[in-house]
Amino acid sequence: MPSRVKILEAAARVYAAKGYRGATTRRIAQDAGVNEVTLFRHFGSKAALIDEALRRRVASEPEAAVTLPVVPVSPERELTRWCTAQLDRLRSARSLICMTMSDLEERRDVPPCAAESVEPAARELKRYMQQLRAGGFLAAGAELSEAEAHAAGTMLMSALLGDAMGRDMMPDLYPRPVERAPSMYVRVFLRAIRCRADSTPVRAVDRTKERPVVAAAKRAAGRRDEKRVPSPSSPRTTHRS
Numbered sequence: 001m002p003s004r005v006k007i008l009e010a011a012a013r014v015y016a017a018k019g020y021r022g023a024t025t026r027r028i029a030q031d032a033g034v035n036e037v038t039l040f041r042h043f044g045s046k047a048a049l050i051d052e053a054l055r056r057r058v059a060s061e062p063e064a065a066v067t068l069p070v071v072p073v074s075p076e077r078e079l080t081r082w083c084t085a086q087l088d089r090l091r092s093a094r095s096l097i098c099m100t101m102s103d104l105e106e107r108r109d110v111p112p113c114a115a116e117s118v119e120p121a122a123r124e125l126k127r128y129m130q131q132l133r134a135g136g137f138l139a140a141g142a143e144l145s146e147a148e149a150h151a152a153g154t155m156l157m158s159a160l161l162g163d164a165m166g167r168d169m170m171p172d173l174y175p176r177p178v179e180r181a182p183s184m185y186v187r188v189f190l191r192a193i194r195c196r197a198d199s200t201p202v203r204a205v206d207r208t209k210e211r212p213v214v215a216a217a218k219r220a221a222g223r224r225d226e227k228r229v230p231s232p233s234s235p236r237t238t239h240r241s
Contacts, residue, residue, distance in 0.1 A: 004042050006032045011053035016095050020050060020103045057096060068128040072135055075195055076186055079128075083160060083182035086121050090164035098165060118157055125153050132195055139194040152192040159185045 010032035015023040025046050029036045043049040066085035069078060090097070129149050138144060163181055167174045175181040190196075 003032070003034055003038055007034060007039055007042060007049065008053045008056050011049050012057045012096075015050055015053065016099055019099050023050060025049075054096070054100065058093075068124055070131065072128065072131050072137060075132060075137060075190060076183075079186040079189070080183045083156070083186055087160050087164055087182055090118075090161060094164055118161060122153060122157050125156065126150075129153060129193065132193070137195050139196070144193055149193060152189060155192065156185055156189045 007028065011023065011028045014028050014031055018027070023046075025036050025039055028046075028049070029039050032039070039049065043052065066081050068082050072078060126149075129152075132138060133144070160182075163174050163185075167178065175184045
C-alpha cells in the first residue's frame, strides 16, 4: 500500500479515537508505520493531513442503498424507506461526525464532514418535494412557500441526524420503538407540507368530487329560486265578530 494512503487511513483512525488535539503527528506516523518526516513530506502540516483524511473518509462512505424516485407514487412508503436508509448511514458514521462536531469550538476551519454527510441527502429531499408539488400531491389550495418547504426539509433531516447522534445519550427524547421512528418522522413531515400520504394525487381526487359539489350547489340555487316565485293568492276569509 502506498505510504500516502497508509498515512491518510491512519490519520482518520487516530482522529476518530482521539480528536484533533489528540491526533498528534507522532501517533499518526506510528499507526501508519512511517516516520514523521514522511508524513510532513506528503502533506506539509498536521492540519492539511487531517483535512484530507476526513474528506477522503466521507467520500469513501457508501451511498444510501435507497433513493427517492423521480416520479412520486406513494410518498409515505417511499420516504419511510429512504429515511430508514439515511438513518442507518448516519449511525455508521456517528463516531466521525461526533468527533468533528466536538472540534468545532477549538478549530473553526475543520472540514464540514458532518454537513458533507447530510447535504447530498438534503438536496435529494428538496428535489423530491418539488416533484410532490408538481405531481399534485399537496392538499388542494395549500400554499407552501419556498421558506416553509426548506424549513420542513430541515426539520426532517435534523430529526434523522439527531436520532443517529443522540439516541444513546437521551433515549427518552426519541420515538420508540427505534424501528418505527422513521415512519413517525415522515408522517409529521408530510403533515407539515400538507401532502397526502397515499398514492392518489390531490388533483385527481378533486376532479372526482367536483360534480357532486356542483350538483348540490345547483339544487340549493333551485330551492332559493322557488322561494322567490309568488304562489297563487287564495281568497281571503273575513271573520266578523
